[in-house]
Amino acid sequence: MENEQRSPGTSLVAEPRQRRSPVLRRVLIGAVAGCAVLGGLLWLLWLLPEEPRPAPPPAPGPKAQALTAVTAGVPAALPDLAALIGDRETRVRVHPRDARSWAVLGSAYVEQGRRTGDTLYYPKAEEALRTALKVRARGNDANAVAMDGLAALANERRDFRAARTWGEAAVKAAPRRWTTYPLLIDAYTGLGDYKATRRTLDKLLELHTGPAVMARAAAVYRDRGWREDAAAQLADAAAKATAPAEQAAWLERAGELAWERGDREVALRHFEAAVRLDPDQREALAGEGRALAALGRTSEALNAYQVALAKQPTPQYALELGELYESLGLTQAARVQYDTLRALAAKDAAAGVDDELVLGVFESDHGDAQDAVRRLRAEWTRQPGIPVADALGWALHRAGQDAEALKFASVATDRVHGGGVRDALYMFHRGMIERESEKDASARRHLQEALQINPYFSPLRVPSAQAALAALGEPPNEPPPTDRPG
Numbered sequence: 001m002e003n004e005q006r007s008p009g010t011s012l013v014a015e016p017r018q019r020r021s022p023v024l025r026r027v028l029i030g031a032v033a034g035c036a037v038l039g040g041l042l043w044l045l046w047l048l049p050e051e052p053r054p055a056p057p058p059a060p061g062p063k064a065q066a067l068t069a070v071t072a073g074v075p076a077a078l079p080d081l082a083a084l085i086g087d088r089e090t091r092v093r094v095h096p097r098d099a100r101s102w103a104v105l106g107s108a109y110v111e112q113g114r115r116t117g118d119t120l121y122y123p124k125a126e127e128a129l130r131t132a133l134k135v136r137a138r139g140n141d142a143n144a145v146a147m148d149g150l151a152a153l154a155n156e157r158r159d160f161r162a163a164r165t166w167g168e169a170a171v172k173a174a175p176r177r178w179t180t181y182p183l184l185i186d187a188y189t190g191l192g193d194y195k196a197t198r199r200t201l202d203k204l205l206e207l208h209t210g211p212a213v214m215a216r217a218a219a220v221y222r223d224r225g226w227r228e229d230a231a232a233q234l235a236d237a238a239a240k241a242t243a244p245a246e247q248a249a250w251l252e253r254a255g256e257l258a259w260e261r262g263d264r265e266v267a268l269r270h271f272e273a274a275v276r277l278d279p280d281q282r283e284a285l286a287g288e289g290r291a292l293a294a295l296g297r298t299s300e301a302l303n304a305y306q307v308a309l310a311k312q313p314t315p316q317y318a319l320e321l322g323e324l325y326e327s328l329g330l331t332q333a334a335r336v337q338y339d340t341l342r343a344l345a346a347k348d349a350a351a352g353v354d355d356e357l358v359l360g361v362f363e364s365d366h367g368d369a370q371d372a373v374r375r376l377r378a379e380w381t382r383q384p385g386i387p388v389a390d391a392l393g394w395a396l397h398r399a400g401q402d403a404e405a406l407k408f409a410s411v412a413t414d415r416v417h418g419g420g421v422r423d424a425l426y427m428f429h430r431g432m433i434e435r436e437s438e439k440d441a442s443a444r445r446h447l448q449e450a451l452q453i454n455p456y457f458s459p460l461r462v463p464s465a466q467a468a469l470a471a472l473g474e475p476p477n478e479p480p481p482t483d484r485p486g
Contacts, residue, residue, distance in 0.1 A: 063087050065243060070107045071145060073152070073179045074212045077245040078115055078280045084108050092128075099142035102132035107149035114156050115280065117312035119351035125153050126352075144174045151183040158354035160190030160383045178208035182216045189223065192385040194420075197223075211237040215250050222257060223386075225420040231257055248278035255287050260423070262454035267291045282312035286320065293324055294456035315341045315348070315358045322366075327459035338366055354379075361391050365460075369398035386412050386421065394429045397436065405433050413446070424450045424457035428465050435468055444472050 062077075066084035069076035076084075088105035092098060106128030113121030132146035147170035154163035167184035170177065181204035188196040201220050204213060218233035234254040241247035255270030268291035274284035285308035292301035305321040322337030341362060345355040356379045363372035372395035379388050393408030409430040412423075431446035447469050456462060 066108065067104060069243065069246065070104060070111055071179070072212060073148070073182055074243075075115070075245045075249040076108075076111055077243070077278065078112075080245075081108055081112050081115070085112065097135045099132045099136035100145065102128050102135065103142045103145035103149060106132060107145065107152065110149055110153045110156060115282070115312070117282070117314045119348045119353050122153060122157060122351045122353065125149065129153065141174070141177075144170055144177050144180070147173065148177075148180055148183060151180065151187065155183060155186045155190070157352050158190065158357070158383070159352075160187045160385075163187035164191065176207060178204060178213075181207070182212065185216055185220065189219075190385050191383050192389075194223070211241045211246065211250060214240075215253060218253065218257075222260075223421045225415060225422050227257065227261060227422070244277040245281075248274040248281045248284065251277070252281055252284040252287060255284065255291075259287060259290055260454060262424075262456060264291050264294045264456060268295070280311070282308050285311070286317050289320070289324070293459055298324075298328065309340075313340075313344055315344045315355050315362075318344060319358060319362055323458070323460050338362065354382075357388060357391060360395055364391070364395040364398045369395055373399050373401075380408075386426075390423075390426045390429055393433065397429070397433045402433055402437050406430075406437060409433050422453050424454040425461070427453060428457070428461055431465070432468060435472065440472055441475065444469065444475060447472075 062080040062083040066076045066080035069080070070084065085105065085108050088101050088108065091101045092105060095101065106125045109121045109125035109128060113119055113125065129146045129149045132142050132149075136142045136146070147166050151163045151166035151170060154160070154166060163183060164187040167180055167187055170180040171184065174180070181200050184200050185197050185204070188194070188200060197220060201217060204216065214233045214237035218230040218237070221227075221230040221233065231254065234250055234257065238247050238250040238254060241250055251270050251274040255267045255274065258267035258270060268288060271284040271287040271291060274281045275288070285304050289301045289305035289308060292298075292304060301324065302321070305317065305324065309317045309321060318337045318341035322334040322341065325331075325334035325337060341358075345359055348355050356375045360372045360376040360379065363369065363375065373392070376388060376392040376395050380392050389408045390412035393405045393410075393412060396402070396405035396408065409426075412426045413430050427446045427450035431443045431450060434440075434443035434446060437443075447465050450457065450465055451462070451469075
């Protein structure tokens, strides 16, 4: 019967079971016992109290945050800076030969002066940084930090030759220290050495990445006229920044870039976002003033400028606010700001800051044009950057020297040999000089380009550009020139 086939429908239950082998029986008994033991262990573990998880590391305090920012060359929050400065002042009083603390203290003073507009921090910074070089010990990085600090200080004072000297010395001492290269880029740009600027940026990009490097690349791209690339770099820098003060700084620069191309609303959004992140972001407050004035929100613009100037008193803000008052016919209020400008420039000079560029620009339009020419010729000899070429050309024009003026205006707008930046004010200056020189076609082209780049670039000069274009009229309907006779 063992070989008999089972009919379909026969019950399996009724089928007799085969006897299991002793080995199989022992395996099954062992498995059941193991499951019982495992279940008991799991039950006991469930009854035991849960092991406490390790706490996450505490967030860095204000001093640590400021130290990271200062030594990496990125903006630091003012309260954090104050905490760091207090800590290092105490440290050097107790340990006067601590070279690194002297170097960090000096660099923090530079950043504090830059962020507050209080240039009296700069002599203190220089003293601390030079002390660091005197007492430095072998085997630490105080020397490099101090030289970086001196390069940063020189850039803030607009002494670009000294910044180049300190920056190149720092690179020679520590070629792979990436934080020196942004300082050198600023120095080379201020000296009009755009080949060195681009070469230094290439080296920086080889050594490091991150938001600070992106922001520095954006500045170089902007000067070359690559606005889209600059905007993309700043957007990435702001998105990847980890501290509010740093993110606010990159948003402010994005706002400046939008403003330069006439995007008032976009610029204002960036400036407002920067101030929300960091209420001490004074550059963004001044940016709000420019954008609001262009949008016709005059009362808000005046308030933004006044707050910016109160919190960061700089000659440039006083000039912009004065010109806004002047455009509104408020000449007495404008004169008050112009007096403030002169007083701030005198204070800066006592701290070793070179304000000859802004003073020259001011004197060209609101004071003594001959004095402006004298100041700006000397500035061109010291540091022949593109902003100085533009200002000197305009000063020469205002002084009645249009032939020489056109040479400098051409340098400022030369996209081949110069920086390549597309600046509405530079184009306006060149167009007005050409109009006075009876170069009508070129004048018309450059004035139109100024208004195309940014139709709101100046509350005083936009009406002048529009009036000059109207006086020039439409170009004559003449056939193009030909070299063939007849």
